[in-house]
Amino acid sequence: MTPSARLQAAIELLDEIIIAARDDGASADNIIKQFFKARRYAGSKDRRAVRELVYQAIRRFGDRPASGRSAMVGLLEDQPELAELFDGSGYGPAKLGEDEPMAEGGAIPHWLSEKFAEPIVAEEREALLGRAALDIRMVPAKVDLRTLRSQWPDVEELPLKNAYRLPAGTRVENSSLHNSGQIEIQDLGSQTIVAACTGHEPKLVLDLCAGAGGKTLGLASELSAKTRIIAADTDKRRLGRLAPRQQRAGIENIEPLLLDPGKEDEALAPFVGRCDLVLVDAPCSGTGTWRRNPELRWRMTPDRLERTVNLQTRLFELGSRMVAPGGRLIYAVCSLLDAEGAAQTGSFLGKYPDWQHIEVDLPLGRPYRKGKLLSPYQDGTDGFYFTCLEKL
Numbered sequence: 001m002t003p004s005a006r007l008q009a010a011i012e013l014l015d016e017i018i019i020a021a022r023d024d025g026a027s028a029d030n031i032i033k034q035f036f037k038a039r040r041y042a043g044s045k046d047r048r049a050v051r052e053l054v055y056q057a058i059r060r061f062g063d064r065p066a067s068g069r070s071a072m073v074g075l076l077e078d079q080p081e082l083a084e085l086f087d088g089s090g091y092g093p094a095k096l097g098e099d100e101p102m103a104e105g106g107a108i109p110h111w112l113s114e115k116f117a118e119p120i121v122a123e124e125r126e127a128l129l130g131r132a133a134l135d136i137r138m139v140p141a142k143v144d145l146r147t148l149r150s151q152w153p154d155v156e157e158l159p160l161k162n163a164y165r166l167p168a169g170t171r172v173e174n175s176s177l178h179n180s181g182q183i184e185i186q187d188l189g190s191q192t193i194v195a196a197c198t199g200h201e202p203k204l205v206l207d208l209c210a211g212a213g214g215k216t217l218g219l220a221s222e223l224s225a226k227t228r229i230i231a232a233d234t235d236k237r238r239l240g241r242l243a244p245r246q247q248r249a250g251i252e253n254i255e256p257l258l259l260d261p262g263k264e265d266e267a268l269a270p271f272v273g274r275c276d277l278v279l280v281d282a283p284c285s286g287t288g289t290w291r292r293n294p295e296l297r298w299r300m301t302p303d304r305l306e307r308t309v310n311l312q313t314r315l316f317e318l319g320s321r322m323v324a325p326g327g328r329l330i331y332a333v334c335s336l337l338d339a340e341g342a343a344q345t346g347s348f349l350g351k352y353p354d355w356q357h358i359e360v361d362l363p364l365g366r367p368y369r370k371g372k373l374l375s376p377y378q379d380g381t382d383g384f385y386f387t388c389l390e391k392l
């Protein structure tokens with residue numbers, strides 16, 4: 001492909017990605033995959049170059065651009081050399097006109113900029129779109145640091161027990177250590193949330209939004225093998241991915257529980273008031289994961305955010321009903337928006353005086369309004385808000 005044809009391909013892809021983001025359709029990665037499946041003539045260098053252009057545009061603009069072409073025209077401000085590729089050649093984009101519509105604005109969606117937690121100031125926001133690290137969790141019962149080092153000499157120790165960082169691009173997923181459950185890929189932030197759950201010795205644990213079990217597995221490897229851990233979620237496909245991971249890790253004390261959305265109470269009835277620990281790792285806007293999913297900025301709208309916040313409030317309360325007196329509730333979101341984090345805790349504690357906030361002692365995170373914040377800038381993690389509450 002010529003450089004102009006690559007640019008045109010990026011424009012067409014962005015058009016599709018913009019529509020999918022608006023309509024809650026396929027992810028950018030999937031759209032790119034499908035696009036090249038149908039264009040076998042594109043070589044690996046073409047694919048890399050087109051993908052790079054697409055992601056430069058996605059990272060550059062926080063607000064969803066009107067079209068792929070306007071996104072690329074907007075990119076000219078940072079990369080004026082791209083202008084000559086608008087050459088009107090056979091496979092290239094049409095020549096630039098006088099008043100070309102052009103995507104504008106910064107990397108943070110304008111409607112979200114007032115909604116961040118107070119400490120998330122300018123440099124913090126910039127770091128939200130930096131490059132994410134590759135973190136792993138070591139399973140100490142199965143492997144030690146010496147073995148990790150023999151496989152990856154550059155492995156870096158992180159300030160949390162069993163957490164390590166590998167150079168970006170390290171092939172972890174197909175490694176024998178990964179395949180045999182000796183390590184799991186998990187962001188340091190997620191590992192910190194798990195650490196926040198392990199201060200006492202619970203006998204019955206409910207992970208209410210377990211997904212594919214990233215944090216559930218972390219909990220199981222930290223807690224006694226006698227702890228009964230219920231991994232609940234409404235998403236059958238995600239929850240289904242837990243079993244093979246659990247098997248690989250040789251963990252037997254996790255029980256999956258599929259919930260019916262809106263009727264979660266039914267399946268959870270046996271656990272009301274009985275759990276020593278409930279983790280509510282709630283669905284959220286994902287503002288803390290923009291480093292990995294910058295396209296989430298094009299998907300979130302005020303309406304969608306409001307629906308998400310309402311669901312979080314409901315899950316916070318649902319989770320709390322499962323906790324036994326003296327038990328703990330950890331509420332977490334991978335978001336740095338107040339409405340999803342501190343404000344949820346504030347209104348919960350305002351409504352339920354039989355709960356109190358507990359400070360957890362952790363090597364990462366800064367205290368923030370009855371909870372803690374983790375951020376890419378300060379902690380080198382994905383962005384999270386979490387809180388630990390105790391039922392009196």
Ligand SMILES: C[S@@+](CC[C@H](N)C(=O)[O-])C[C@H]1O[C@@H](n2cnc3c(N)ncnc32)[C@H](O)[C@@H]1O
Pocket residue numbers: 190208209210211212213214215216232233234235238259261262264281282283284315
């Ligand atoms: C942030 S993700 C959880 C990630 C997971 N804990 C991990 O560590 O990999 C939020 C999860 O909440 C689930 N969820 C959404 N609505 C739910 C509901 N009503 N009840 C329980 N889980 C729900 C989603 O399916 C999703 O898996």
